[in-house]
Amino acid sequence: MAETSSIDSVRESLRLQQVYNVFVRYGLDILFSHFGMVDGWRRRMQDWVWDLPDNLEIPSLPTKVRLMIEELGPTYVKVGQILSSQASVIPPDWETELARLQSDVPPFPSEQVRETIISELKAPPEQLFATFEPASFAAASTAQVHRATLHDGTEVVVKVQRPDIQKQMKADVGIMINAANVIARRSQALRAIDLPGMVDQFGSNAIRELNYSGEAYNAFRLSQNMAGCPGVHIPHVYTDYSTSRLLTMEFVRGVKISNLAAIDAAGIDRQALAMNTLRALIKQLMFDGFFHADPHPGNLLVNLQTGDVTFIDTGMVGELELAQRLSLIQLLIALQNQDVDATATMLKSLSVPFMGAVDDKAYRKDFQRTLGPYMIGGARLDFSQSLSLSMDVLRRHGLRLDPNLTLAVKALMQVIAMGSLLFPDEDVGQLSVAIIREEALNLVTADNIQNAAGKVAGTALRQVADNLPSLSTATASWLKQYRKGRFEVHVDTSDVAREVDKIAHIGRQAVIAVILVGLIIGSAITTVGVGLGGFDGPGWEFVARIAGLGYILSSIVAGVIVLRLAWRWLRGGDPGAD
Structure with missing residues (x-):
């Protein structure tokens, strides 16, 4: 649920007073009926004031609860409908009475129906339809249904949302959530099952159902899925005569499956x-x-x-x-x-x-x-x-x-x-x-597998096509350049250049290393060779001195390079910077 605004809070307070009055009125009546002496005196006073008939049947407790739920409004009717579907956990008389909530709900005036149709479809019902019955065909907790005929003779029903139902339902859900929070704070069991979250989810679903565009989509999708099921039908929705608060669909003849x-x-x-x-x-x-x-x-x-x-x-x-x-x-x-x-x-x-x-x-x-x-x-x-x-x-x-x-x-x-x-x-x-x-x-089956494979292939091709540039745009651009006498190709090599620079650094380091290793090894071999060969004379002595000096200098340079690289590694620098 969205965060409650100040207007919603005021509306909830007013609605809470209405709910409280209904609960008190029916609650006192149910309470008095449990005390024989008090109930008898109350009945005599009612007979005296209202002149009630002698054969008046007193409603049962389930009937009183059902009447109270209807008076409380559509949100509570929805709760009663959910309870009525749980025949395995409620007594039969309660299940029978609450089941009446599924259809026996008081309708709202036909003047309001006309106003809603004009507001939603921008025309009166007598202009939109060949015939339109002002009296409701059926009434539910959030809407009522009217029979009508399209100009081509098709029989339809028009589902019209109750006026201000969204505001009232939001207020009711807010009251329920607040009550659930209070109860959950006092009950570990209800807090454990996240009662406020359950009520919030119920309220969100109930309010979402008030958008008839979603119901029309659901009918279309179910109709497609049920096309191959024998003996099963989903009503057709006429979208030209439907909005978020109005739904026109084919007239369905039938009785409850029960x-x-x-x-x-x-x-x-x-x-x-x-x-x-x-x-x-x-x-x-x-x-x-x-x-x-x-x-x-x-x-x-x-x-x-x-x-x-x-x-x-x-x-x-x-x-x-x-x-x-x-x-x-x-x-x-x-x-x-x-x-x-x-x-x-x-x-x-x-x-x-x-x-x-x-x-x-x-x-x-x-x-x-x-x-x-x-x-x-x-x-x-x-x-x-x-x-x-x-x-x-x-x-x-x-x-x-x-x-x-x-x-x-x-x-x-x-x-x-x-x-x-x-x-x-x-x-x-x-x-x-x-x-x-x-x-x-x-x-x-072979056909279904082939169809599934076709869908997968089609999806893959669409994904590939979505990731390719527009062929028409690219072709037009190339032709335009061709007519101008030039054909330009722009290549972004910034990333490649960086990689080439790294390779060049590594190459330079490799060349230097090879030269140093060669000098060290060559100087060492020359020095050792002259000494072991017993070569005498000023010339060989000069060569021996040059070789020894080269060995010493090469070793010093190699040691400096190794120390510098080690220092960079220890400091977290880039060894390839040299």
């Missing part, structure tokens, strides 16, 4: 539907490395006429590197093979420590003790349960997954849960491994 009654009534093969959905996400995760990170039932729509599943709301995506994808595949295979040690090894390799050094021996022992009874003892767990227990072990030993891997595991758990719902008689984890092996074999 609506089993409608799917069965339409005669759709549940097994084929589960396999297509599972195959699509596994391809995204394990092979493309670019995946839809929020495939909850509200984002998976089934066309009752064709049986195709459509991934909508591509605002949240994740990306995995090749090494992460390979490790994730190995993890899935290890879980399927009930290999406790391999599962522990793969999870640790995918994790990073957040509490200092990790005791590997204690970690593996805890892993064996936690998952061993299920994997070895015969009491098999499904994929989601195995991963949930594994995540608990990681947290206990100060380990956590990379954020993108966390998104990947969550997305995989959601789709596997959907597959188990659609196809309860089959081991969806085993099907996942079978799909991975099948997809891997499909990728290793």
Whole structure:
């Protein structure tokens, strides 16, 4: 998150007061409902003041919490949506109620919709579209959707961002981060898991999703990757009618993938539907490395006429590197093979420590003790349960997954849960491994290898071309010089000259050394030869004296040179300077 400005601080303070009022109002209502005498007196007073009907149904606790979240606004709705997707860790009544947050959100007025469209596209909706429905077709936490028709008759939906949603969400995230910092200072466990960092990351992702240009790009990229997957569809985005706060895409007919009654009534093969959905996400995760990170039932729509599943709301995506994808595949295979040690090894390799050094021996022992009874003892767990227990072990030993891997595991758990719902008689984890092996074999074909080699060669050629001078520029320059009657070639020899000078220094030193050595040896031989040969006479005596004098002088000069070189070496100078 960026540094908070003074205006943001004021906005956070005002928003904090609103959040506080909502919490107090719903909190007191929930508190009073736990005391029978106080709650009974309160109900009688409400009946007397408001003249309530006798058959009025009192909302349950999950319903009250859901209403409170909706009133708090889109940031808290997003948190509720994340919680609603974790069916394995929350009670069924809470999961059912929070699931309504995925679609049942109050819309904002159509006048504001019109103002946003005019502001973004510089024209009113009745001019841009052949038809436009002012009433919202669906409302979400950060936007609402309106049906429309293009002038060529194409049915589309227009996703319009809620007014001032970015300012409100930034204020909410700021409040959450401040609250997380206060709580973390009072809790060693929350400080160890870096709660403020987790909240900051959630806020950054949520705010990034408000830029619909990114969502349009994600839809385009997913559509390309899913082109070869049967029974899977990604909505087409009409970029001429889209901006960062407005998104126009094709109208998708369908029901939630969790609506089993409608799917069965339409005669759709549940097994084929589960396999297509599972195959699509596994391809995204394990092979493309670019995946839809929020495939909850509200984002998976089934066309009752064709049986195709459509991934909508591509605002949240994740990306995995090749090494992460390979490790994730190995993890899935290890879980399927009930290999406790391999599962522990793969999870640790995918994790990073957040509490200092990790005791590997204690970690593996805890892993064996936690998952061993299920994997070895015969009491098999499904994929989601195995991963949930594994995540608990990681947290206990100060380990956590990379954020993108966390998104990947969550997305995989959601789709596997959907597959188990659609196809309860089959081991969806085993099907996942079978799909991975099948997809891997499909990728290793002669055509794919040839295409990959072509891409590599093309990339190499482009890199070479980028490093070469412009041929047209160089040719034009040469022709211009030729017409002027001259052809100039400029060669920069500054570096060569320096190297030549060094070589010349070395050559001079070598010549001097050879001459001195020759004088010393020659003088010595002459002196010794005259003395041993017994040559007499004034001439030989003069030669002997000259030879002795030459030997002495050559030795002195050689000694001076050696001392000078040694002095330069000791002083750190350049011996080649002489």
